[in-house]
Amino acid sequence: MTIDVAAAADRIRPYARRTPLWRVEVDGRPLALKLEHLQLTGSFKIRGALNTLLALGKPDHVVTASGGNHGLGVARAAQLLGLSATVFVPVTAPEGKVRRIEAAGAKLIRHGASYAEAAVAAREFPGTYIEAYNHPLVVSGQGTVGLEIVADLPEVDAVAVAVGGGGLVAGIASAIDGRLTVAVEPVNCSALRNALDAGEPVDGPVESVAASALGATRLGDLPFSVLTSAPVTSLLVTDEELLAARDRLWEEFRLAVEPAAAVPFAAFLAGNVPGEVPCVVLCGANTDWTP
Template identity: 75%
Template structure:
């Protein structure tokens, strides 16, 4: 039941890529120009389950002894990733979510075959209940971000980009608990990783400023995906040891970026998925050819 706190390495990302290859999509790259500047978009919102979270969940389950059942807590996207990973591997899964979970994400978790349990007002409340349920012998609790195997799995996103387009010189990713940011820092091959968060949903930014994980307030339209109140110790240690930079965007900026992705490219992402694009549009991501990771698309769209 305990989770290792040993920091993962670039070699762990390489091993994760081999493990998950039969199950996860190798999502496409879209090279374009916006406002006269070259840009690469990693279309990770086209991943199975609609977000990168499947990668870390698969790696966590494939790299350890097969459990009898899988348990996790999630604000939505991680739960979808765990539910699908368990389904692909033929394992039963239970996902605890806060009462505030978006209806679309809750519905899809159940559609993937997992048992959905609503508990508490916050993600932290759901975690407490999930950990208690996972004490049953044979259970495997899959952390959302504070697990070296999960972080290594998320790093395969950047590793795919580097392998296909080595000329990319910086990455911009959305951050919540730090799993994707830390994984990107490991998979980026020494390139700068710009960690982008909403200005009122900033666990990574506050931790880097304080020099250690600290509690942080959560208040953003993107909080269902980026609503960690504290960055995980495992990803934080990775981030401190690699070239990273923290940037914040307003809710107005990230919603405008989401709308622009749709209007110009017909790319439909949830608010959290547009966060790094918002920072790039505002000139806060350096590099001659940066890669912006569109990390999620788990939102409901109303047909017209």
């Protein structure tokens, strides 16, 4: 099975939103903001979930594990398609995300202290297991974000995106036709940087305020393969930088996003995102943060 972003776009079009692209100026530089936090469920994750469920012929019962956003995407996708879903989350999952998963109709099971522990238990549960990021159908679905960016802004030359397990960044890299992908991670929550340094995906620490969304301990093998064969720059930002970026998105543009979504904007503010016409993907808004 190969990555096919165009086919994914055709499958999910009746269900997912086509999110806006907003051209702005920040610190004297032009910037495009992909407002993916306005997606159904408040994050891009529903794209990969929908593509997977539709391509698999809408299995009767689906199971997944998640730190929050992926589980919500699977729960809502299953609800849209008339399927049942069970979502495992670690006991550390934010209450706002847990509440939304249950509101989407999924059975919620808390298990383990980390996403990895929740995933082990979920794989043993009856049903069709839906990967969070390490599957061609999931990567293809997430890549539809990149197709929309290029369609709305053909002159875009760099796309900055936050990295967790790698599904979104790999999908975008597969969809933007050789343009530069700028992969941004928090310090101490950097599965891609760890993999690049080691030459292969390896386990690493998950210590960041953005960990509920970007808290994969290891980059997926498929994303690693994609990201080491495409034009990709890896950047790191501190928690202080990403929180300041989140606050500025609210203060300057009235955009309320979760910490993970501000990660690539933090890299832009630091002057580290190249390009004459760059785009920053705001990937999620599942937070109970109050400005």
